[in-house]
Amino acid sequence: MTERAIATEQCCIAIVGGGSAGLALAAEARRLGAKNVVVLEREQSAGGVPRHCGHYPFGLREYGRLMKGPDYARRNVAAACAVGVDLRTGATVSRLLPGGGLEVVQDGYAYTVRAERVVLCTGVREASRAQRMISGDRPSGIVTTGALQGMVYLAGQAPFRRPIILGSELVSYSAIQTCAHLGIRPVAMVEEEPNTLAPGQLQLYLRLRGVPLHTGVSDLAIRGKGRVEAVSFTDMTGQRLAIETDGVIISGRFLPESALLRASHLEVDPLSGGPVTDQHGRCSDPAFFAAGNLLRPAETSGFCWREGRRAAAHVVADLARPRDMDRHTVAIRAEDPAIGFVSPQRVVIGRESSASGPLHVGLALPLNGVLQATSAGRVLWSGAGKARPVRRVHLPLDKILAARPEADIVVSRVEVR
Amino acid sequence: MSDHGRSPGGAPFDVAIIGAGVVGCAIARRLTLDGARVVVLEKARDVLDGASKGNSAILHTGFDAPPGSLEQACVASGYAEYLNIAPALNLPILKSGAMVLAWTTEQLAALPGLIGKAHRNGVPDVAPLERDEILRREPNLSRDVLGGFEVPGEYLIDPWTTAHAYILQALANGASLRRGAEVLGGHRGKEIWTLNTSTGDVHAHYVINCAGLYGDVVDRRLLGRSTFKIRPRKGQFVVFDKPASALASAILLPVPSKTTKGIVVCRTIFGNLLVGPTAEDQDDREDASTDRATLEALRGQGIKMLPGLADCEITATYAGLRPACEFPEYQVMQEDGYVTVGAIRSTGLSAALGIARHVAEMIGPLGTPLTEPVIPLVDRLSEHHPRDWQCDGHDGIVCHCELVTRREIERVLTGPMPPASLQGLKRRTRVTMGRCQGFYCLPELARITTGRLEVPMDVPTGMSEGKDHD
Ligand SMILES: Cc1cc2nc3c(=O)[nH]c(=O)nc-3n(C[C@H](O)[C@H](O)[C@H](O)COP(=O)(O)OP(=O)(O)OC[C@H]3O[C@@H](n4cnc5c(N)ncnc54)[C@H](O)[C@@H]3O)c2cc1C
Ligand SMILES: Cc1cc2nc3c(=O)[nH]c(=O)nc-3n(C[C@H](O)[C@H](O)[C@H](O)COP(=O)(O)OP(=O)(O)OC[C@H]3O[C@@H](n4cnc5c(N)ncnc54)[C@H](O)[C@@H]3O)c2cc1C
Numbered sequence: 001m002t003e004r005a006i007a008t009e010q011c012c013i014a015i016v017g018g019g020s021a022g023l024a025l026a027a028e029a030r031r032l033g034a035k036n037v038v039v040l041e042r043e044q045s046a047g048g049v050p051r052h053c054g055h056y057p058f059g060l061r062e063y064g065r066l067m068k069g070p071d072y073a074r075r076n077v078a079a080a081c082a083v084g085v086d087l088r089t090g091a092t093v094s095r096l097l098p099g100g101g102l103e104v105v106q107d108g109y110a111y112t113v114r115a116e117r118v119v120l121c122t123g124v125r126e127a128s129r130a131q132r133m134i135s136g137d138r139p140s141g142i143v144t145t146g147a148l149q150g151m152v153y154l155a156g157q158a159p160f161r162r163p164i165i166l167g168s169e170l171v172s173y174s175a176i177q178t179c180a181h182l183g184i185r186p187v188a189m190v191e192e193e194p195n196t197l198a199p200g201q202l203q204l205y206l207r208l209r210g211v212p213l214h215t216g217v218s219d220l221a222i223r224g225k226g227r228v229e230a231v232s233f234t235d236m237t238g239q240r241l242a243i244e245t246d247g248v249i250i251s252g253r254f255l256p257e258s259a260l261l262r263a264s265h266l267e268v269d270p271l272s273g274g275p276v277t278d279q280h281g282r283c284s285d286p287a288f289f290a291a292g293n294l295l296r297p298a299e300t301s302g303f304c305w306r307e308g309r310r311a312a313a314h315v316v317a318d319l320a321r322p323r324d325m326d327r328h329t330v331a332i333r334a335e336d337p338a339i340g341f342v343s344p345q346r347v348v349i350g351r352e353s354s355a356s357g358p359l360h361v362g363l364a365l366p367l368n369g370v371l372q373a374t375s376a377g378r379v380l381w382s383g384a385g386k387a388r389p390v391r392r393v394h395l396p397l398d399k400i401l402a403a404r405p406e407a408d409i410v411v412s413r414v415e416v417r
Numbered sequence: 418m419s420d421h422g423r424s425p426g427g428a429p430f431d432v433a434i435i436g437a438g439v440v441g442c443a444i445a446r447r448l449t450l451d452g453a454r455v456v457v458l459e460k461a462r463d464v465l466d467g468a469s470k471g472n473s474a475i476l477h478t479g480f481d482a483p484p485g486s487l488e489q490a491c492v493a494s495g496y497a498e499y500l501n502i503a504p505a506l507n508l509p510i511l512k513s514g515a516m517v518l519a520w521t522t523e524q525l526a527a528l529p530g531l532i533g534k535a536h537r538n539g540v541p542d543v544a545p546l547e548r549d550e551i552l553r554r555e556p557n558l559s560r561d562v563l564g565g566f567e568v569p570g571e572y573l574i575d576p577w578t579t580a581h582a583y584i585l586q587a588l589a590n591g592a593s594l595r596r597g598a599e600v601l602g603g604h605r606g607k608e609i610w611t612l613n614t615s616t617g618d619v620h621a622h623y624v625i626n627c628a629g630l631y632g633d634v635v636d637r638r639l640l641g642r643s644t645f646k647i648r649p650r651k652g653q654f655v656v657f658d659k660p661a662s663a664l665a666s667a668i669l670l671p672v673p674s675k676t677t678k679g680i681v682v683c684r685t686i687f688g689n690l691l692v693g694p695t696a697e698d699q700d701d702r703e704d705a706s707t708d709r710a711t712l713e714a715l716r717g718q719g720i721k722m723l724p725g726l727a728d729c730e731i732t733a734t735y736a737g738l739r740p741a742c743e744f745p746e747y748q749v750m751q752e753d754g755y756v757t758v759g760a761i762r763s764t765g766l767s768a769a770l771g772i773a774r775h776v777a778e779m780i781g782p783l784g785t786p787l788t789e790p791v792i793p794l795v796d797r798l799s800e801h802h803p804r805d806w807q808c809d810g811h812d813g814i815v816c817h818c819e820l821v822t823r824r825e826i827e828r829v830l831t832g833p834m835p836p837a838s839l840q841g842l843k844r845r846t847r848v849t850m851g852r853c854q855g856f857y858c859l860p861e862l863a864r865i866t867t868g869r870l871e872v873p874m875d876v877p878t879g880m881s882e883g884k885d886h887d
Contacts, residue, residue, distance in 0.1 A: 042817055052860070092814050094806075108811040108822075128854035130656075130734045135708040138735070140839060140872070143859060150860030157863045157875035182878050225703065226872070246876070255730075259818065259852060262660045262730075270728035 002354045007111040011036045011086075014064065014102055014115035014262065016093045019048020020301045021292025021308035022121035023085075024062075028312035029305065032084040034319065037085050038113065040104055040398055042092040046080075048075025052149035055177045061302050072301065083099040096120075096264035101288030114322060115320050115325070117315050120275065121308065122260065124293040126171070127253035129222075132165065132184075134250070136231075139224035141247035145175045148249055156311065158182050160247025164231045168196035168215065169252035176209055187245050189232060191215045192380065195366075198409050214241070222248055243376055243379060253390065254297030261294075271341035272296045278329055279347045279355040279397060280314040288321050296343040296392075309358045330375070330405060332359065336412040340364035347409070353401050358394035363409060364387050370414040375405035384416060397404055422619040424454040424593070429609050431455065431783045433621035435600050435635055437464035439580040440761050441627035443495075443769035445587035445594075447777050455592040456621065457584065458614055460599030462871055463835035465580055465844060467629040468765065471654070471705065471737030473681055473694060474576040477767040478512065480535035480543055480568050481673055487747050488776070489538055492764050495771030499574070502770075505792055507584045508575065509799035509872060511686050515571035515668035516551060518722075519563045524672040531672065532566050542569050557664040557725050566852040571668050575686045575798055576766055577844040582795045583769070583836070588833055589791040595619075596837065600628075602638050605753060607857025612639075623780055629740045630702045632748070632759030640702070644750070645742040645760055650677075652694025653707050653736040655715045658852045661690035661801070662736025669722060678763065679717065682722050687819070689732055692719035698741075705736040732852045739763050747772070751779050796825055798847050802852045815865070816858040818851025823865070830869055838872035 012034045015022045018041030026039045045051065050058055054067025060066050063075060080087055091106040102113040118239040126144040141160045143151070151157045161184050165172050169189040179186055189206060191195075194216040196203060206213050212334040223230045223242070232242040256274040267276040267284035274295045281289045291311040299307070328350040334342050341362040347353070361371065366389050372382035373395060380403035385393040400409065422429045432448050434441045437459035445457045445734050461467070476499060479492030503510055519525040530544065535543035543568045552558060589592060595616060603612035603624070612619045628635040636643035662684045671679035677696035692715050712734050720726045741762045742748060748759035751771070756776055761768065796805060804820060805811050811822035829836065829845045836842040839849070839862065848862055850853035855862075863874045 009875040042814065044813070068695075085632040091814050092806075092817065092820075094820070104815065105806060108813060108824075109809055110807065125853050125856045128733075128852075128856070130854060133707075133709040133712045133731075133734065135546050135706065136704045137704070140874075141876075144854075144856045146856045150857075151863050151874075155861045157860075157867070158878045159859075159863075159874060161878050184878055221706070221708070257853075259658075262658070273730075290549055 009111060009113050010112060011038045011115050012319060013037045013117050013119065014113050015039045015119045015121055016291070017041060017047030017100065017121035017123060018087060018089070019046065019121060019123050019292060019304070020050060020076060021123070021304040022048070022119070023080045024305040024308035025119055025291055025315070026085040026087070027080040027083050027122065027286065027313045028309045029316050030085055032312060032316040034316050038115070039080065039085055039087045040093050040102065040113070041087065044090050046077050046087055046143065049146065052146070052153045053174065054116040054153040054181055055147070055174060058301055059109070062305050076282060076305070079159045093260060096288070098130070098265050098285055115208055116319055117289060119311065119315060120261065120283070120288065120290040121292040122250045122257040122294045122296055124254040124298045124411065125257050126251060127255050129250050131255070132250065132253060134220055136222035136313055137224050139222070139226055139228045141224070141228040142222065143249060145171050145178070145249055145251040148175060149178050152178050152182060158184070160228070161378060162187050162245055163247035163249050164243055164245040165249045165251055166220070167191060167251035167253065168193070168198055170212070172251040173198060173202055173205060174213060175249045175251050180209070185209065186211050186249070188212045188214060188243050190217055192217055192218065192220065192229065194390060195388065197388050210399045215386070252292070256294045256297060269341065269343070269345050273342050274343065276345045279344050279357065281311045294363060296341065307357060330408050332409040332411065334361070338365040338367050338413060339411060340412055345400060347397070349401065349405060355397035355401055357397065359396060359397040359400065359411070360392050361385070362392045363387055363389050367393065367413070371411065372414050373400045373409050373411050375409050376407040380405055380409065422617055424456070428862055429620035430620060431621065432623040432625060432818040433458060433610065433619055434625045434627055435630055436467070436627035437584060437585070437594065437631045438467045438469040438627060438765070439465070439769045440629070440758055440765050440772055442580045442587070443756070443773040444627060444776055445592050445772035446583040447770070448783065449587040449590045449592045450790050451777055451782065451786050454784070455587060456596045456619060456620060457587070457592065457594045458625055459596050459601055460615070462597050464584055464594070464596070464834070465577060465842040468740050469576070469580055469629070471735045472766055473683070473691065474574055474577055474685060474766065475668060475681070475683065476572040476574045477524070477764055478540045478568060478570040479538055479764070479767070481678070482538060482539040482665065482764065483745065484534060484537045487749060488764060488768065489524055491747065491768035491771035491775055493539060493771065494774060495768040498770040499767070507795055507797055508579055508582055508588070509686055509797050509802050511684065511799070511801055513571070513573050514669055515568040515670050515683060516546065516555070516565050516731065517568065517647065517670045517672060518551065518565040519672055520561060522563070524531070525563050527672050527866060528564060528566055533785065535568065540568065540570065541789070543567065545871070555665060555669070557723050558669070559722055559724055559831065567667070568711050573668065573684060574766070578795050578798055579766065581845065582793070583630050585793045585795065585834060586875050589793040590787055594834065600638065605755070607754070608754065610754060614647070623754050623756065624760060625776060627758045629761070630738055632740060632757065633742070636757055640755065645744060645748045647702065647740050647742050647760065649702050649764070650739040650741040651699055651705065652739060653715065654691050654693030654735040655712050655713050655719065655731060656685070657690045657692070657726060658730040658732045659688045659724060662688055664723045664725045665690060682719055686799045686801070687850070692716065695738065704741040705738055707734050707736050712832065730852060733850065733854065749775065756780065787859040796828065796846070815849065816848040816863050818853050818857070819847040821846045821848045826865060836870065838870055839866070839874055842866065848868055
């Protein structure tokens, strides 16, 4: 190792991650007058996940045009560069330092960035086969949708010819499209939940594509010596099935890419997997904010883009203020087995309290009923909520805050008899 | 093959070693350094494809081995030699120490006996620990612990780089390695063995059977009989992401039972924390599958010992197969230019160098020891030492979770023993071994390795062939 004095740079806003949220945030912050805005992106090209989503629909609301993911990613990059964002690719942030510091490794060299505000926009990834504890052998040919998309659209390669898809979220349907791009057809879609997690109408698409669906399966196992040979499971009728296949697409079950966060001084919410923030995305260290899917799994690109824009306004306004925590915050938490997490986990209350985004309620179980937000026994808001497990519902945080909570806010279902 | 099954000079090899697990690799190194002309025959496409593929990676002192056994002797001498050569070979050691913990009153009662045994095994620094002292040293440990003792000399090492360094040193000093060469049969005539392999015949004065999970099969193929029968014992593991490694400092060992060392919780040299292994007897010699119920139970056991694990992400799950047999001891024996090194069950990583010395003594000198052997450089993949990504000019990070650089990957791909598949590249560099398991870096790896792996990552689909990608 060569010992060198590590250079330190100063900037106004440093953004970690140049995906949909980070790029939109950077461009908007510049537009609102922030002087130097740096985006640090570890991949060789910025744009985030959409870079390898070679399908529609992206960008309709943002740019008034229907685009495929890669075009949308390029558009976001161009928009940021056009307003003078300092976009650095091949730049890995390796550590977060208290008070707004970042350790960066770029092109094989290390340096430190000191920013007045840092925004974390590192996005989500899919849970791996290991994290989902899927039984069986470990042959080659098992990839997540994201890795498949990257292999196909970024490297021009295919890891298999007749894969099986584990999962039934929207992204599982993207996997079918990625396969179609290769001229191959998945041999089946398999889901452990009793119903598909994506909207039921999409099952029509499966029929159109000729992809058989098995839901409510149990005892799933991957078999194969060198390559994947079969996936076996017990179906809803109790019958043991084995489907011959040469690959497995592990799809969905998004998790925030929180590695930096978990290795840092910032508070992590073990339930959402993202940082603990207030409604403006501020983390437990007031110099740090977060935006985009890092906050919680997982919204669309357009949602993250808009979230980035909204966060920019707040971060830029915050630059003018002393860097300390807003004092009047209360916690938001769920008290209901159907609810897996809430985001944000705390809110600033009081005179200037406002919210521009929703309260995310991530579901552990299917939900079909009335939800309420209460504070010290007082109902702040209630309304109907219906969604599949693993999905989420959005509650109107502005309305909840307008009811002036003074103590912790509790989200739960209203008991129905 | 240009050498026609003989050593470069045209004469038969002095020694043919069957199997490139950690034991075969260590023996190849020892005998090469002692001056023998060695060929290693490995049936798999790459080295370390058997029992040595997945273990707990603990460098054992042998404190709990049966006193007076060959296993105890080899672990003790292997341990000592490892500490000696590790700095020169650039092999990392995480000097964590271990604690044996009692969770029930029966286990508590067993501790004095185990401490006595450790002392008889020549591990004098094993000493009892009060419950309060244990909790002071390991503040994240469950309060349910009742007592224990420390084994300060148990360390954590890199299970793959260790064996790679052994075989690479053998190769750098003149040994040959044939991968994809399964020994199918053979015979001994006029002091020379002829081994029939799947890639042609090989001639050697001595044959050393280090076939691990197939030790008995190879004995039968070459001697017509075997005095032991391998009964693989599977061990499953759950590996937690790096933040979990802050929860434990020492290797946390349970009170061992007759058949197994029990479930261990320990850090890894790569900065993770693992829980395992199970001990599941089976007939199949290849089936290293994992199953959800067992993995969930392991996770639960981990949480019981370290409650903080409940909030930690899982990085990986895997299983290894111990080459166990019906006897509780290594099966090492010699006859007519043939040595069996069998049933190196659960301590082979620690004992390999000791076993190698033992075998070298058994067969006696075969040449003049090398005075200045070449020491090839291997990359240190340890979380606790500077890594390539922290050194200037590495040409960018490819695997973001394990921070593997393009330079490290290129070094391995163009090195003396390039990997045959992504599996081999993983073991040599740690790519895709981290929390995302390839979500981010598989595309770039596919690009880098195009045309460079015997088992490509890309499967031709017809459609994509000849297509223009940019
Ligand atoms: C496989 C997959 C498919 C998806 N498909 C769709 C789809 O079809 N349509 C849709 O609308 N949404 C889709 N999504 C949701 C997706 O998360 C959003 O579209 C959007 O990309 C989220 O934006 P983001 O900025 O939060 O994160 P991302 O777009 O993921 O951007 C995060 C960026 O941070 C960078 N980064 C991470 N860590 C570091 C670090 N330490 N240093 C420097 N840079 C770092 C990453 O390289 C990445 O570029 C998909 C998600 C996944 C995982
Ligand atoms: C779960 C588990 C945990 C463990 N933990 C530890 C630990 O913490 N510390 C420790 O010291 N030890 C540990 N061990 C033990 C250690 O891993 C083994 O003792 C060691 O790997 C055995 O190595 P080997 O070289 O004898 O066998 P193998 O690694 O199986 O090598 C044999 C080789 O021979 C090849 N082969 C077989 N047949 C033929 C043929 N006919 N022709 C050519 N080649 C052939 C195989 O392909 C294989 O590569 C553990 C083991 C397991 C399974």
